Amino acid sequence: MPKYCTMEAYRFSRERKSSGTVVDVSGVKVGGREIVIAAGPCSVESEEQLMDTAKGVIGAGAGIIRGGAFKPRTSPYSFQGLGKEGLGILKEAGRRFDVPIVTELMDTGLVELYSRDVDLIQVGARNSQNFDMLKRLGKQKRPVLLKNGTGTSVQEWLMSSEYVLSEGNSSVILCYRGAKSIEGATRFSMDMGAIAMARKLSHMLICVDPSHAAGRREFVAPMALAAIAAGADMLEIEVHNDPDKALSDREQQLSIGEFEELMNRARDVAKAVGRSIRKG
Amino acid sequence: MPKYCTMEAYRFSRERKSSGTVVDVSGVKVGGREIVIAAGPCSVESEEQLMDTAKGVIGAGAGIIRGGAFKPRTSPYSFQGLGKEGLGILKEAGRRFDVPIVTELMDTGLVELYSRDVDLIQVGARNSQNFDMLKRLGKQKRPVLLKNGTGTSVQEWLMSSEYVLSEGNSSVILCYRGAKSIEGATRFSMDMGAIAMARKLSHMLICVDPSHAAGRREFVAPMALAAIAAGADMLEIEVHNDPDKALSDREQQLSIGEFEELMNRARDVAKAVGRSIRKG
């Protein structure tokens, strides 16, 4: 256990704020008794694909639509997303279904655009220590969904959040997406200890992304239910209206039917830990 | 995802047995709808300590008493347990409260003794690839609780179980106790993916030990509840009648009151996933 002798010095610190944090995502309040679910495809592939998926996930209870417009891909030759066109489709879905949207920011030069058009700005694992990006996000008003890096510790992750907080933006939600591990069979570990530790050290809200850690559809549900049992305030789940035809992360995206089933089970577990799933 | 081209060749394999496995621990059946809780001190320190603790945990619903007699300690100068005296106290507790006992085997030379006196023989992380020990345990009748090594993969863990199974003993319960990770803040990662993967690849029952991964009392409950939500069939939890005076693992042992509270919450989560906690 590291020493945090100056913990109260940090804005993220639990010692500075024991009461419940709430982050307002364009009217959807994250924090408190209700757990918010963000769902949608890995990548926005077409208007039809997104609208179909959005309709399905909102019908099942999702409160926020997720979708990748600018995609971070390990290889430059993989599908990079539809870019601004994808962002336009996302915005249209947000308007049509009257829900906030969350999508990942890849380019510091687009902070202004995102700040105008995106309800919740996601910082992915690869930029989780891109301090320049974090500081710029700290200077604008939109809430930030900050993923951990696949090789960062909880302490480093919290320090990354401090780069946003210290610039004046207090609306940061931490999103745990698993970490690199010595296990070869799953993509990333889904360590309940990281969640528990982040909740102990900070007053910040915890979102959990089981999809990227799972890497396979069938592991998304046990990881999601476990995260709720361990105290998550929000989940972000990849759902596709036709997963087998997805252009990216095909193996891990749930179908709408699988998502509906997961939501039913999530409601039961949420209730068991004294919470509920927000109605979409 | 590794290829298991010959998975059906393995006795642990899900492909060989899709129906529910049940392991009979001296009358307490692990597997099926009910979740069994083993609880008790890290080390048996005295008759009074064990009896007090046993009374408390059984009153709260534990179905099996755990306690260390021969203790594996990283340093040879740390408290090594009471040895045979500790085993005698454990047996007496089993008789008095009429419940099975589980304790760790450290010495291959003691297989015969354990086979006679111990209801569920635990193989710890450090001996999880001690194949000589595993083969000997395969040749006797008592059920085996097989922990993963802190540096072993799920596949290696399952292969270790095969060393027991292939010698004729089909009563093996896997016990996930976390793994070494790049996170510096918790002792071991508590990776829900490892549990999900073990359940997918094998038909074997999964016990989860949150205490060693947590390393701190306050993280035991979120990890335990997460494990139930992820599908665990059994939990093994360290509880001490006076944790602050414990001779080992002081930081992570629950008090009886904390254990009672955890059991109440565990009942709710178990119910939410269609199961229940076995009454002690």
Added chain:
Amino acid sequence: MPKYCTMEAYRFSRERKSSGTVVDVSGVKVGGREIVIAAGPCSVESEEQLMDTAKGVIGAGAGIIRGGAFKPRTSPYSFQGLGKEGLGILKEAGRRFDVPIVTELMDTGLVELYSRDVDLIQVGARNSQNFDMLKRLGKQKRPVLLKNGTGTSVQEWLMSSEYVLSEGNSSVILCYRGAKSIEGATRFSMDMGAIAMARKLSHMLICVDPSHAAGRREFVAPMALAAIAAGADMLEIEVHNDPDKALSDREQQLSIGEFEELMNRARDVAKAVGRSIRKG
């Protein structure tokens, strides 16, 4: 071993170029028989500090001066470097001693400035998958020193280099700075296998930074010598004219005397593997 069925498709690939790669850093050629040493302080702290250190390391045989102007620090409250003033001091040192300079780029908005003023642009571990930054560096002419992320695999690291190469800049030197590991005693593992694997899969030059992995002065030399024995083409080493007064990374910076001693030993090991250290 991953399958690289389409390895020849990648510009980094060994299959595309078996002959020796050479990167020209403002006249200092990296690659070939001579090993180039970049040395200098973690952070540029003052003109006096940098000039003193530069004089010392060049006298000992360093061919490139390193120094942090904009510093990536886990905490926003740690010393962030002198910024543009630091860059100015670095440039002045380059002019005065007639050697190239290497310094880390933290902000995509500064690519143009770095492209003009910096001989070798370093991308640090935290931005190793900042694809926006990498693509912009691919569109300018200066050579790039690309560190691995602390949680990235060799394959991911090579793919990051492809983001630069595929935009037209073929002058990329990989710099291995260690990775997160399960070992608690050192800061990062210094894995010779990562170096060997990168050399097998790619034709790219390998620099090794032992200072960040070591975390302690006394481990820098064995790591540096091992890297030369394993085939490194370049080393980047932190040296300070008065390490005990350093504003960052105090524990791991060598004194000039220690650096001189290391250089003597490095010459012997280089010779033993058929190479030599470039004279500064």
Added chain:
Amino acid sequence: MPKYCTMEAYRFSRERKSSGTVVDVSGVKVGGREIVIAAGPCSVESEEQLMDTAKGVIGAGAGIIRGGAFKPRTSPYSFQGLGKEGLGILKEAGRRFDVPIVTELMDTGLVELYSRDVDLIQVGARNSQNFDMLKRLGKQKRPVLLKNGTGTSVQEWLMSSEYVLSEGNSSVILCYRGAKSIEGATRFSMDMGAIAMARKLSHMLICVDPSHAAGRREFVAPMALAAIAAGADMLEIEVHNDPDKALSDREQQLSIGEFEELMNRARDVAKAVGRSIRKG
């Protein structure tokens, strides 16, 4: 860096013994200026195979013959070694070539046999925390070659050595064989920091086994040379007279020709760091 406030309490501790440790392996002295090479096949497969290989490696300068008789295999269905027959062949080779033999102990019940017949008793990664085995080895006279576990830290490894030392056997050589890591491409990391840390904290001799970490023939040489540069006192290398026909670890065993070439390069690197390779 962990605190070792009571380091002088440990027999392995550098604080207890600053002068050079020497371990006598049946007349071959490990420690001092000369580096000893143990070489031979992963498994003893036949008399012809071992004698051929032994002749080759001794001709090339190996000072100790290695070979597996009882093999630790992750799967119970993999080739388990020739057992006592293999041990007999090894002994015969030792006699014929007048060199010591090293082989792994798998079964605590065989300590007495090994103590009589084996010059250097190897404890493999899987038994590196089998404290019962370690204590028994501490009560006999033969030197012990103690590998680190794939998931143990340097501190845990040293503590394992203390189990042998504290029972009265001071002849322990540590053997680093790499550790589990987040890198998917090599089998185990070959972390020079672990070697440097073990040498700092303890006075014990360090052997390095590059073969198991490499997992592939072509990575053995860079790892072996790096280990010498980093200060190893001994190497253990898998060599087979016909690697493509090996019954285990086919990919990582060197041919005799490759071993000869490695030895030539090792001599140069050893000389560069002020040492030499012992003549076989």
